[in-house]
Amino acid sequence: MSQVDSGRAGSGRRAPARVAKRGTGQNQTGAGWLFVSPMLIILGIFLAIPIVMALWVSFTDWNGRGNPFGSRVNFVGAENYTSLLTEQGLSRQDFMLSMRNTFYYVLGVVPVQTALALLLAVIVNQKFLKGRTFFRTAFYFPSVVSSVAISLVFVYLFTGTGAINTILSKVGVIGPNWLDDPRGVIHIIGEKVGLWSIDAPPSALASTEVMNLSLWEWFKGPSVALSTIMIQVIWTTAGTFMLMFLAALQDLPAEVEEAAMVDGANRRQRFMNVTVPHLRPTIFLVLTLGIIGTWQVFDQMYVMTQGGPAKTTLTPAYLSYAAAFRQQQWGEGAAIAFILFALIFLLTSIQRYLLRDKDEVAKKKATKAQAKAAKAKGALA
Amino acid sequence: MSTVTVNDGNIVNRAGRGKKIAVYGALILFSLMYVFPFFIQIATSFKTDADATTNPLNLIPQPVTMAALKRLADTDYPLWFQNSVTVTILVTIGRVFFCSLAGYALARLKFRGRDGVFTALLAVMAVPGIVLLIPKFLVLNYIGLYDTYPALFVPLLVDAAGVFIMKQFFETISPSMEEAARIDGAGTFRTFWSIVLPMARPALITLTILSFQGSWNELGHFVIAVSDPNLYTLTRGVGQLTSGGLGSGNQFPISMASALIMTIPTALIFIIFQRYFTQGANAGADKG
Numbered sequence: 247m248s249q250v251d252s253g254r255a256g257s258g259r260r261a262p263a264r265v266a267k268r269g270t271g272q273n274q275t276g277a278g279w280l281f282v283s284p285m286l287i288i289l290g291i292f293l294a295i296p297i298v299m300a301l302w303v304s305f306t307d308w309n310g311r312g313n314p315f316g317s318r319v320n321f322v323g324a325e326n327y328t329s330l331l332t333e334q335g336l337s338r339q340d341f342m343l344s345m346r347n348t349f350y351y352v353l354g355v356v357p358v359q360t361a362l363a364l365l366l367a368v369i370v371n372q373k374f375l376k377g378r379t380f381f382r383t384a385f386y387f388p389s390v391v392s393s394v395a396i397s398l399v400f401v402y403l404f405t406g407t408g409a410i411n412t413i414l415s416k417v418g419v420i421g422p423n424w425l426d427d428p429r430g431v432i433h434i435i436g437e438k439v440g441l442w443s444i445d446a447p448p449s450a451l452a453s454t455e456v457m458n459l460s461l462w463e464w465f466k467g468p469s470v471a472l473s474t475i476m477i478q479v480i481w482t483t484a485g486t487f488m489l490m491f492l493a494a495l496q497d498l499p500a501e502v503e504e505a506a507m508v509d510g511a512n513r514r515q516r517f518m519n520v521t522v523p524h525l526r527p528t529i530f531l532v533l534t535l536g537i538i539g540t541w542q543v544f545d546q547m548y549v550m551t552q553g554g555p556a557k558t559t560l561t562p563a564y565l566s567y568a569a570a571f572r573q574q575q576w577g578e579g580a581a582i583a584f585i586l587f588a589l590i591f592l593l594t595s596i597q598r599y600l601l602r603d604k605d606e607v608a609k610k611k612a613t614k615a616q617a618k619a620a621k622a623k624g625a626l627a
Numbered sequence: 628m629s630t631v632t633v634n635d636g637n638i639v640n641r642a643g644r645g646k647k648i649a650v651y652g653a654l655i656l657f658s659l660m661y662v663f664p665f666f667i668q669i670a671t672s673f674k675t676d677a678d679a680t681t682n683p684l685n686l687i688p689q690p691v692t693m694a695a696l697k698r699l700a701d702t703d704y705p706l707w708f709q710n711s712v713t714v715t716i717l718v719t720i721g722r723v724f725f726c727s728l729a730g731y732a733l734a735r736l737k738f739r740g741r742d743g744v745f746t747a748l749l750a751v752m753a754v755p756g757i758v759l760l761i762p763k764f765l766v767l768n769y770i771g772l773y774d775t776y777p778a779l780f781v782p783l784l785v786d787a788a789g790v791f792i793m794k795q796f797f798e799t800i801s802p803s804m805e806e807a808a809r810i811d812g813a814g815t816f817r818t819f820w821s822i823v824l825p826m827a828r829p830a831l832i833t834l835t836i837l838s839f840q841g842s843w844n845e846l847g848h849f850v851i852a853v854s855d856p857n858l859y860t861l862t863r864g865v866g867q868l869t870s871g872g873l874g875s876g877n878q879f880p881i882s883m884a885s886a887l888i889m890t891i892p893t894a895l896i897f898i899i900f901q902r903y904f905t906q907g908a909n910a911g912a913d914k915g
């Protein structure tokens with residue numbers, strides 16, 4: 247770096263401006279590549295190349311011993327993928343369990359955290375409120391704390407005799423053993439309303455198998471243990487998304503709201519017809535980030551449950567880790583990672599597509615509305 | 628409100644009061660939900676095991692005891708803390724320097740292949756971090772870095788999102804100062820170091836905070852990079868504490884204390900740089 251530096255400094259000082267300029271243009275190629283080289287090296291060695299290596303491993307039967315690229319490792323074709331997706335067996339069963347769990351997890355966490363974040367943002371954004379900074383800080387703080395530390399706190403809060411169950415017992419509810427309870431939430435609700443008994447599930451559901459899991463298992467809902475983790479994640483991440491909503495709310499021009507007020511729109515109308523359309527891009531962003539984030543959930547499972555009880559908190563990310571690092575089935579672990587990668591890619595692509603569409607529609611609507619408003623104004627004048 | 632007629636004023640006031648009560652009510656409820664867990668955590672750190680089990684809601688330990696903290700000091704916890712501090716400092720310095728270098732080049736320097744590099748960066752950012760656990764292990768293992776100190780921080784030295792944030796920032800500042808420096812004969816690195824970087828202070832602080840937070844809270848990478856307990860960082864060590872011997876018994880004070888101490892540095896930095904945390908969260912939003 248110093249070479250480039252001194253060389254240019256020397257030539258620049260003596261040469262007239264025009265030459266210096268040309269010199270700069272030449273040197274920028276060298277300097278440019280020099281400047282990006284640490285990034286290229288680190289991301290190349292620890293990101294790009296490893297992905298290719300893992301792709302190779304996902305087509306082998308490497309067991310963790312020796313060199314995964316040596317001659318003693320067998321190429322097994324797509325076997326690791328087919329055993330997860332199309333063949334009867336324990337691998338597929340575990341993978342399907344993890345997909346089911348995460349599906350319910352995403353379905354529960356994403357809408358609730360988005361709604362809670364929006365609610366918190368709207369509350370904190372109230373102009374009359376005193377100490378807004380304090381509340382904003384309080385709601386955001388969990389987002390910056392280590393997920394490991396938060397997990398420990400929640401394990402304690404939700405333990406059988408912990409704070410949550412103590413509070414519940416004060417209002418006459420006997421709380422479950424949250425993180426040790428594998429019962430599915432839909433199963434429990436069904437039993438409560440008399441649809442079925444968990445101990446004797448309806449045979450039509452229990453005996454029909456789809457992808458190695460009975461329908462009864464598929465429709466289990468998140469287990470109580472997984473729901474506990476969902477509560478924790480919603481509580482933790484809502485603060486981050488609250489900040490995004492807050493930024494968007496503060497971008498809303500005051501004149502627009504005032505105009506709506508002058509037009510006689512009440513508070514609810516103003517919120518639904520002015521604020522929400524303005525927030526639409528942010529809502530989509532939050533949903534996208536939420537979906538990307540939730541499909542990757544790993545830390546909580548690693549710290550709190552290790553996939554249990556009864557595999558009801560198993561997720562693809564944790565399963566991939568456990569298959570490789572615990573069971574030494576590296577090919578299978580890598581295959582799970584790539585399937586997860588493809589899935590997240592697919593979901594975000596769909597969402598991008600929808601977002602783009604909605605944006606265009608919204609824009610068209612906005613221009614139409616503007617034209618109408620202009621017309622109305624003209625008529626008034 | 629003072630200019631409206633008495634009649635209207637009444638309506639506005641009544642609606643306003645109802646709304647205020649609702650807002651404050653919701654605020655108090657949510658604040659309790661958000662603050663109470665931390666209060667319980669702090670209180671429990673100074674409780675006896677029995678007190679923590681029988682009075683989980685009590686915010687005043689009876690008796691107050693340092694037993695949990697003392698026992699924690701006898702474990703490997705201090706070592707993990709030290710490892711976390713070292714790794715976090717190295718990663719933060721590396722990221723701030725390398726990300727601003729690359730971000731500056733991508734924003735300002737004209738060189739052949741720049742667009743290609745930027746496209747590659749965007750592609751890299753789209754890769755979900757969690758699917759990199761096995762790949763990263765494979766490469767660390769292959770080049771013989773697995774289970775060494777450098778394995779903890781070298782792969783984290785550059786963060787694609789950080790480069791992106793810096794590039795975005797550099798594009799917003801006016802190039803006139805740099806041109807002046809260039810005409811005065813300053814080299815590219817010199818211009819970058821003494822003209823551009825000082826102007827980038829807000830972005831640098833944001834990046835520092837994101838890097839601190841990212842590496843202090845990182846778990847996945849530390850799980851796959853090392854297995855030697857002497858190389859554990861806080862997240863790895865503490866994560867192991869609960870799944871190992873401590874989770875089975877009711878030793879909640881020590882578990883709360885271990886979580887508390889690892890939260891203190893975060894809390895301090897958060898309080899000092901609160902403003903920049905907010906920006907960081909939204910800078911992250913832009914990349915999505």
